[in-house]
Amino acid sequence: MLRYDIAAGLTLAAIAIPEQMATARLAGFPPQIGFFAFLAGSFSFAAFGSNRFLSSGADSTIAPIFAGALALLATRGTPQFMALASFLALLVGGILVLGFLLRAGWVADLLSVPVTTGFLTGISIHIFISQLPALIGLPSVEGSEFYRVAEMAKHWREANPAAIAIGLGSLATIIIGEKISPKLPAALIALAGAAFAVRYFHLEERGVAVLGKVSTEFPHPRFPEIAPADIPQIVGLAIIIAMVIMVQTAATSRSFPDEEGRAPDVDRDYLGVGAGCVMAGLVGAFAVDASPPRTAIVTATGGRSQLSSIVAALVIAALLLFGASLLEHVPNAALAGVLMFIAARIFRLHVMRDIFAKTRGEFALVALTMAAVVALPVQNGVSLSILASLLHGVWTTTRSRLITFARLPGSSVWWPCASSGAEPYGERLEGVLVAAFQAPLSFLNAYGFQSDLREAIEEKPKLVVLEASNIVEIDYTAAGILRQAIEDCRAAGADFAIARFESVRAHEALTRFGVMKTLGEGRLFRSVDEATKALAPDAVASKITAPTLLARKSRAFRPPSASA
Structure with a gap:
């Protein structure tokens, strides 16, 4: 080693x-x-x-x-x-x-x-403007970037040709050396060559x-x-x-x-x-x-x-x-050339x-x-x-909205609703609304979640299942709104269940904030299919050929086949 x-x-x-x-x-x-x-x-x-x-x-x-x-x-x-x-x-x-x-x-x-x-x-532009006077042999200027550029424009005729040659030569040496091999100490070679030129040519x-x-x-x-x-x-x-x-x-x-x-x-x-x-x-x-x-x-x-x-x-x-x-x-012109190269390297x-x-x-x-x-x-x-x-x-977090799920025909897989022209894209159970919120539930997006759910239950479902696999965190504000959402659903005549609630932190939050007490026993399931079979065993499946209102709000995509 x-x-x-x-x-x-x-x-x-x-x-x-x-x-x-x-x-x-x-x-x-x-x-x-x-x-x-x-x-x-x-x-x-x-x-x-x-x-x-x-x-x-x-x-x-x-x-x-x-x-x-x-x-x-x-x-x-x-x-x-x-x-x-x-x-x-x-x-x-x-x-x-x-x-x-x-x-x-x-x-x-x-x-x-x-x-x-x-x-x-922006930093690379700062470096470029601050080092340009040294590169062309002008005195350095303090002030804003616009003031510096204006001052250089006024005095460009006073530029020193020898300094320009040194600065651009150093920059070219570094660029060429970097192209040959990044391991080559091109900057050191450029500074050594520039120092030699200064002494030899006075x-x-x-x-x-x-x-x-x-x-x-x-x-x-x-x-x-x-x-x-x-x-x-x-x-x-x-x-x-x-x-x-x-x-x-x-x-x-x-x-x-x-x-x-x-x-x-x-x-x-x-x-x-x-x-x-x-x-x-x-x-x-x-x-x-x-x-x-x-x-x-x-x-x-x-x-x-x-x-x-x-x-x-x-x-x-x-x-x-x-x-x-x-x-x-x-x-100084050679050092300015080194910094110009650094500025170009961080200009992405x-x-x-x-x-x-x-x-x-x-x-x-x-x-x-x-x-x-x-x-x-x-x-x-x-x-x-x-x-x-x-x-x-x-x-980005506040853009998260409630979306509806449909069951892929012939399977137990529930997937976000999507439309592909006039082709069927899934099936739903009569009287059952399966919805999901695909982000942590917090004060940033909880009110949008509440609004979307209230709009959804206007269709008078008998059962609302919240697919919660992506709700990995719930804060105090969101917990209060979720409790209210459960009560809103029950007031509208719909039972409420949560499926695939996998986050340990979020589950602890539901218990700590009292949401589990509001939800009640037997309303937390490991899968959407398990929830619908337990709470709506007689619901009739029917194919859907148009997206629901909530699905229309979300970005549509084609779900995978049932075999996948």
Whole structure:
């Protein structure tokens, strides 16, 4: 295992060196701070995390979020800005550790794929706009994205041809290297080539900006000092950053499991990344995150354990101690090229095309999220993205409606009613209504359930059977409405039964909320057929050739044959 981990660690270091420098620059920090973040993330995750391959460190997904938000409180690069970022890292780490203690892995499921796609697309546009001045040799500009674009449009004639050549050359080198092999350290080659070009052709004299002297002093752990008035503003930002980290950590852990078929321990991975954030905050760096691309490099190069990340961290520490002078002539335009490549990699055009082709409604969610992240302050755009995802989930739940079931001829199978032209699609029992609700029953949809059932019993059935196989959860509000629905049916002269009530949690809720007492003895069955035979044994079957009112509300589909 040792030789595999050493080889993977060396490759990871070659990939991480330019990426961590570029991400630190994106966050408004000196390049060595990116290395400190990688050291903190790597060692902490190796000690506390679960996944054997996951790489933790400075990440370009969260850097624009906290950098943009903190820039409203302090000027980028100042001691105050750096102290705020370190304090933010401590808060984020604390939230992630709390997520581990509360087993909050489910939080990662709150962002849907369309919302995540729109969010990442907006972040990639942020990165592109923020790095374009460095790529073309113009001074960086603070302000909204629209203001930055307007300022660049005013001064485009002042662009530096040498910086453009360096930036585009670096970007082309990375793209070509990635095409040849993802294992090739193309970004490191691009930075080395750019630094050589700057020195050989004396490009600093032509106005090409470089990193300059890189500090080799390792920081001493200490608690960052900030003004108490800034704490309330940072707490909300910490929650947003922590949620984004949770989503990305869970996605990374699930995409690269330790063993095929074994569920990842996402909660334990929260602890590993959270410990990395705490350590990063104590050494004067910023919050760290799980990195899907770097984790993919570890698995692709044969890494077997977290020793790969430790080897990479030791290589970077050695670079800081003995080779920092090699970084002095790295041009900012080359780092901008690295970030441009990262922005292109998280711009999920193929996912957007797929969503657009299959669901225009959810593509609108992609567009809304992307526009919010770009047009608003980043933290506000991300907050709106999270809210949009939650509202979308709520809206999806509220769309659940009561549907009717028909029995497949010659069988004991009851299936949702559907129409196929004039062809018979099932049979019903005279005086029997079999209906189903295909979602958890909660305050979000219980009133719609009640309305649909009241409309259904206007046909005066003698027996109503609720097929409840998909009702896996019932809350207090829904339980009260279900009790009322049972009483409404009995007041209308119909008996009421529940069939296929399989959820243990929902069954406990019915008992706890008193629904079982209202339902009465002998009214809970293991199948619809069992319920109809027990409570309506003499009901006559008849074929149906048109959907009922309730079936017309649901999406129709052809049921399988009785033999199936």
